Amino acid sequence: xxxxxxxxxxxxxxxxxxxxxxxxxxxxxxxxxxxxxxxxxxxxxxxxxxxxxxxxxxxxxxxxxxxxxxxxxxxxxxxxxxxxxxxxxxxxxxxxxxxxxxxxxxxxxxxxxxxxxxxxxxxxxxxxxxxxxxxxxxxxxxxxxxxxxxxxxxxxxxxxxxxxxxxxxxxxxxxxxxxxxxxxxxxxxxxxxxxxxxxxxxxxxxxxxxxxxxxxxxxxx
Amino acid sequence: xxxxxxxxxxxxxxxxxxxxxxxxxxxxxxxxxxxxxxxxxxxxxxxxxxxxxxxxxxxxxxxxxxxxxxxxxxxxxxxxxxxxxxxxxxxxxxxxxxxxxxxxxxxxxxxxxxxxxxxxxxxxxxxxxxxxxxxxxxxxxxxxxxxxxxxxxxxxxxxxxxxxxxxxxxxxxxxxxxxxxxxxxxxxxxxxxxxxxxxxxxxxxxxxxxxxxxxxxxxxxxxxxxxxxx
Numbered sequence: 539x540x541x542x543x544x545x546x547x548x549x550x551x552x553x554x555x556x557x558x559x560x561x562x563x564x565x566x567x568x569x570x571x572x573x574x575x576x577x578x579x580x581x582x583x584x585x586x587x588x589x590x591x592x593x594x595x596x597x598x599x600x601x602x603x604x605x606x607x608x609x610x611x612x613x614x615x616x617x618x619x620x621x622x623x624x625x626x627x628x629x630x631x632x633x634x635x636x637x638x639x640x641x642x643x644x645x646x647x648x649x650x651x652x653x654x655x656x657x658x659x660x661x662x663x664x665x666x667x668x669x670x671x672x673x674x675x676x677x678x679x680x681x682x683x684x685x686x687x688x689x690x691x692x693x694x695x696x697x698x699x700x701x702x703x704x705x706x707x708x709x710x711x712x713x714x715x716x717x718x719x720x721x722x723x724x725x726x727x728x729x730x731x732x733x734x735x736x737x738x739x740x741x742x743x744x745x746x747x748x749x750x751x752x753x754x755x756x757x758x759x
Numbered sequence: 760x761x762x763x764x765x766x767x768x769x770x771x772x773x774x775x776x777x778x779x780x781x782x783x784x785x786x787x788x789x790x791x792x793x794x795x796x797x798x799x800x801x802x803x804x805x806x807x808x809x810x811x812x813x814x815x816x817x818x819x820x821x822x823x824x825x826x827x828x829x830x831x832x833x834x835x836x837x838x839x840x841x842x843x844x845x846x847x848x849x850x851x852x853x854x855x856x857x858x859x860x861x862x863x864x865x866x867x868x869x870x871x872x873x874x875x876x877x878x879x880x881x882x883x884x885x886x887x888x889x890x891x892x893x894x895x896x897x898x899x900x901x902x903x904x905x906x907x908x909x910x911x912x913x914x915x916x917x918x919x920x921x922x923x924x925x926x927x928x929x930x931x932x933x934x935x936x937x938x939x940x941x942x943x944x945x946x947x948x949x950x951x952x953x954x955x956x957x958x959x960x961x962x963x964x965x966x967x968x969x970x971x972x973x974x975x976x977x978x979x980x981x982x983x984x985x986x987x988x989x
Contacts, residue, residue: 587867588786588940606820607789607989608927609939614787614816614847617940625939627946627974628786628812629875632868636888660893666855666862667846668813674868677888707891 539735544687544716547733550575551714551758552644552685561585563635563675565645566613568685572644583623585640587612587671589631592623612670632671636678643679645672646686647713649700652747654710654722656684657702669705676706688715694746696720696727717741719758726750731758760965763933765983771956772798774982775921778806778838782874782919782948787847788815788827790941792923792958794986796828805836810874810919812867812944814840814848835859841917843867865899869914871947873899877916878950885911922952924975925986929959930966933980934973942974949979958986 539547545568553575556562561583564570573582584593588611596617597604603618611617619625626634634640649657656676659669676682689695696713713720718741719731728750729741734757742749772795775781785791791811799807815827829848831837839861845851854860865873872884883901890910894900901913924945927938935957937945949955957980 588789589943590940605939608941610787610789610820612786614789614820616820619939625937625942627942628867628871628944629947632871636868636886665846665849666852666864668842668844668864669866670813670844670846671867673866673892673894674888677890678868704892706888 539716545571547716548685548714551719552683553577555642555683555712556580556582559583560641561639563587563640563643563679565643565672567646569644569646585634586617587631588617589626589628590617590619590623591626591631591634592620594618594620594623632674635671635674638678638680640675640679642681642683643675644683644685645675647684647695649695649697649702650684650710650713651697651700652722652726653699654708655700656682656705656710657700659705660703662703672705676709681711682709684710684713686715688717689744694744696745696747698747717744720749723750728752729755731756733758760932760977762931763977763980763983765962765985768794768798768958768984768986771795771982771984772802774954774956775799775804777804779920780808780810782922782952783809783811783828784922784924784943784945784948785815785827786812786940786943788819790937790943790945791815791827791925792956792984792986793827793925795923795956795958795984796831800830800834800836805838807831807837808839808841809837810841810917812870813842813844814851816847817850832860839863841865841870843870863897863899865897866894869894870917871944873914873917874944874951875947877918878947881916883916884914886914887911917951919948919952920954922948922955924949924955924957924980926957926959926975928961928963928968929957929980929983930963930968930977932965933957933977933983934965934968935959935975935980936968936972937974946975949975955980956982956984958984960986960988
């Protein structure tokens with residue numbers, strides 16, 4: 539698989555996590571591809587950091603709902619609200635996040651570990667981004683699902699213990715990569731599904747912590 | 760309710776002293792008092808502490824050069840930033856690395872709630888966000904508490920000398936209404952500063968915004984500035 543195929547493969551698997559009516563927050567990059575792969579009959583309520591509960595598609599210039607000065611997303615791009623959605627101020631909107639009213643958040647990671655710790659907001663000494671809403675989302679969403687390529691330039695991203703500053707501790711429920719699906723359990727990471735292109739040994743070699751294998755290991759496809 | 764004075768953006772900027780702590784509503788400058796900010800830039804005053812979600816954008820939606828408070832950063836008029844995300848304005852990181860700008864980062868929900876706490880007369884906020892992260896080292900974190908078996912950080916209220924609101928409609932009594940995603944931090948900031956100036960696209964007669972639809976009550980607003988219609 540090339541890069542874009544890998545991303546599509548991961549997004550497609552992520553889409554299977556969702557059921558009709560789920561309230562979800564999608565991080566930048568790969569997670570925004572998830573809605574393309576939703577099974578028929580599954581509609582999501584997209585929660586956006588900027589204060590949209592029930593976001594619509596990103597409008598283009600010329601569309602009736604194109605309002606680049608008044609309705610934007612967390613990247614500054616023109617956004618829209620669904621016909622049955624609403625707007626909220628930041629305090630209320632993050633109250634919804636921390637209060638457990640968001641069913642799932644999907645986001646990428648720089649590092650994730652076997653305890654479910656997540657690091658995805660800063661590499662000390664490199665450019666300064668800021669955590670934005672990521673810490674609240676990982677802490678408050680009912681499910682936190684990391685979706686990412688299993689390794690970065692061949693180097694592992696899944697460790698016994700994250701080395702980078704954490705976004706949130708013990709927050710990740712599931713890790714979905716092009717190689718496998720890992721569930722965070724009390725005993726460590728449990729592989730429940732594998733991409734048949736890889737062997738269990740391949741996964742273990744690409745992961746810098748022990749990987750438990752479920753008795754009923756399934757195919758990702 | 761008494762009518763609130765409608766002043767120019769330049770008059771508003773003149774009320775803000777050198778070195779002031781300024782809350783700026785807006786998320787990447789959507790819902791930001793951009794006309795007042797332009798006048799602050801022109802005033803040349805500096806030493807400001809800016810409290811905002813982010814430091815806006817170097818380029819506006821239609822290619823405008825500078826969009827919101829990014830220009831204050833660019834002009835070295837800011838000494839300290841309290842924000843949640845500054846990745847869209849690389850100058851913040853560059854000036855911080857060079858030792859010319861202090862930067863304090865807080866989670867977005869925490870910043871909103873610390874401001875809300877100040878405006879609501881609360882002594883702090885207990886939030887699970889940031890436990891076991893660098894937020895614990897923030898000067899705004901006053902400690903950790905365990906409540907019913909779960910850890911929370913105690914975060915300090917945040918107050919400012921001035922709050923600049925970016926609204927869509929403001930009536931003559933100062934009642935504000937925000938379009939779309941303009942509301943963001945504006946509603947909490949309106950309650951947490953000594954001087955509150957609402958910039959608006961449209962100054963409207965009282966009654967045009969139905970009382971049920973007022974987002975910021977007029978009692979919070981001291982002055983109104985008519986900004987650019989978009």
